[in-house]
Every structure is written in C-alpha cells, then in structure tokens.
Amino acid sequence: MPSARHEKLDVLIRRAAIEKRVHAVARQITADLKGQRVHLVGVLKGACIFLSDLVREIGLETSIDFIAVSTYGAGNESSGQVRMLKDLDSSIAGLHVVLVEDILDTGLTLSYLLRILRQRKPKSLRVAALLDKPSRRVKKVKADYVGFTIPNEFVVGYGLDYAERYRNLKDICILRLPPPDVLAERIPEP
Numbered sequence: 001m002p003s004a005r006h007e008k009l010d011v012l013i014r015r016a017a018i019e020k021r022v023h024a025v026a027r028q029i030t031a032d033l034k035g036q037r038v039h040l041v042g043v044l045k046g047a048c049i050f051l052s053d054l055v056r057e058i059g060l061e062t063s064i065d066f067i068a069v070s071t072y073g074a075g076n077e078s079s080g081q082v083r084m085l086k087d088l089d090s091s092i093a094g095l096h097v098v099l100v101e102d103i104l105d106t107g108l109t110l111s112y113l114l115r116i117l118r119q120r121k122p123k124s125l126r127v128a129a130l131l132d133k134p135s136r137r138v139k140k141v142k143a144d145y146v147g148f149t150i151p152n153e154f155v156v157g158y159g160l161d162y163a164e165r166y167r168n169l170k171d172i173c174i175l176r177l178p179p180p181d182v183l184a185e186r187i188p189e190p
C-alpha cells in the first residue's frame, strides 16, 4: 500500500494464517458451547472484521451485538480510564456471551468490559481476542481464545487502525513510523 506519510508496513501475520486460526477459534467455540446459542459482543471498531469472519464459522445458533469504549492513558499508565461510547443494544442476561476483542494489550479495556458485563448476569462470559501482547499487561486478565500472541509492536490491518487508516489490510502488519527528526524535517519553516 502506498504511503504518502513515509510510514512503513512489515507483514507480521499473513491473511492465510489469519483465516486458518480464525477457523480454529470458531471450531473451539462451537465445541465448547455445543448445543447452545452463542451471543457475540464485538468491541468496536477494531474487532468488526474478526467478528464477521468468526461468526460465519461458528456452527451454532448465534446473535451479535457491539459495544464501543475509549481508553485514555493506556499507553504506559496503569491509571488508564475507560469510557463507554456505545452500549449494547439488548440485554445479555442469561446468554452465553463471547466478548470479541481485536487486541489485548495492557488489559485495561478488557478488565473494564468484563466488570460491566458480569454485572448484567450472562449465563457465561468468555473472551476471544484476535491478538495478545502479554508483555504489555497492566491488569491481570486473560482471553479464553487467542488468535496469535505477538511481540510488543504496534500493528495494523484486519480491523486494526492507525488514526482510522489501515483497517482494510488483509494481513496484520507492523507499522513503522518515521523517526521524529524525519517528521520535523518535513514541517515547513515559518
């Protein structure tokens, strides 16, 4: 993909490997919740592509809903605040819920979501995360299903963005930004 901003993309996980792994996670969910209806809750926006591929491979009765949150200070602070931007459309009481996340990083978002969703009394609550960066964890949370464990790199593609761009990449890529001095050189002098 051409980059007018001197950003560089290095492929980390190819589309074929993603597809294979998403199918495997779907099979595992199908086996674990055999005979039940599964209610998938996608965390917007990053999980939308993962969820749409995952749900089509689950061999059970399904329903879907979405929730959106934003996290402040998650970069390096344990005090990151999570705020709800969009709540679920319907109740999850009595349902077998699988929360579908794009990436588990510090764990602040997931620990907030687990806390509020547990209060709503689902019959069961599981977590499927496409990616996991365990080295960055601040909160002690784990996903029941993990697509790939990755190193501490900033990744984009397959739903994950940088400033809303790159969500449409079919591969998951490491985004390399130009060093600050290169950026400074490109800012015209007054």
Ligand code: 5GP
Residues within 6 Å of the ligand: 046, 071, 074, 101, 102, 103, 104, 105, 106, 107, 108, 109, 110, 153, 154, 155, 156, 160, 161, 162
């Ligand atoms: P956490 O609360 O676990 O620190 O952060 C989870 C959220 O941070 C993710 O849902 C995602 O939106 C964002 N995030 C964390 N790491 C990355 C990354 O490498 N790439 C992108 N695009 N977003 C990330």
